[in-house]
Amino acid sequence: QVQLVESGGGVVQPGRSLRLSCAASGFTFSHNNMHWVRQAPGKGLEWLAVISYDGNNKKSADSVKGRFTISRDNSLDTLYLQMNSLRPEDTAVYLCARGETYRHPFDIWGQGTMVTVSS
Amino acid sequence: DIQLTQSPAFLSASIGDRVTITCRASQGISGYLAWYQQKPGKVPRLLIYAASTLQSGVPSRFSGSGSETDFTLTITSLQPEDFATYYCQQLNSYPLTFGGGTKVEIK
Numbered sequence: 148q149v150q151l152v153e154s155g156g157g158v159v160q161p162g163r164s165l166r167l168s169c170a171a172s173g174f175t176f177s178h179n180n181m182h183w184v185r186q187a188p189g190k191g192l193e194w195l196a197v198i199s200y201d202g203n204n205k206k207s208a209d210s211v212k213g214r215f216t217i218s219r220d221n222s223l224d225t226l227y228l229q230m231n232s233l234r235p236e237d238t239a240v241y242l243c244a245r246g247e248t249y250r251h252p253f254d255i256w257g258q259g260t261m262v263t264v265s266s
Numbered sequence: 267d268i269q270l271t272q273s274p275a276f277l278s279a280s281i282g283d284r285v286t287i288t289c290r291a292s293q294g295i296s297g298y299l300a301w302y303q304q305k306p307g308k309v310p311r312l313l314i315y316a317a318s319t320l321q322s323g324v325p326s327r328f329s330g331s332g333s334e335t336d337f338t339l340t341i342t343s344l345q346p347e348d349f350a351t352y353y354c355q356q357l358n359s360y361p362l363t364f365g366g367g368t369k370v371e372i373k
Contacts, residue, residue: 182362191353191364191365191366191367192302192304192310192353192355192364192367193364194355194361194362194363194364197360197362206360206361207361208361209267209361242309242310250298250357250358251315251357252300252312252315252321252355252357253300253302253310253312253355254312254321256309256310256311257309258309259309
């Protein structure tokens, strides 16, 4: 069935790095724009980044610009989020979502992976 | 960046009530607004997109309206499964933004 499955979360010290993955199945991954969103404990949703279907266009939120990098491997149907220089305020559940194309809503969401930044 | 202000932040209602949640954008976004429902421990679920288009499989008691800066999500007859937090999202321009959420609780 159509699904997104994130992995790679965990507990990491401030200043360290982590790479999240999001494996897609049940749809043609290479035809769809993909996004990362996070949700801090007890808080709302925060959009982080988007990558176009072919990987050629990317946008990110100011809060993670220069530290987080979105990428994809269409041969593996997988989306990535490389997170560097992590801060305690990056502690959140990280979710990937499908946005199909520009201005398209997020119709498929992964279950999320928890990232805790703590010493 | 476009700010989205949802109101109210909390709403207490009874089964069968008509519920209205508003979302105001800091600048015009045409009709590029979506609404999501999130239950505790679950991921968001798309309810409405393009301000008023119901996502497939979403009950018809949910409806959306509005354009440019003022939008509304209405639930005509609140059901037990509708108690959740609702978020609006603007898709007009990057960075994409979400409203702060409206938690609908049982009265």
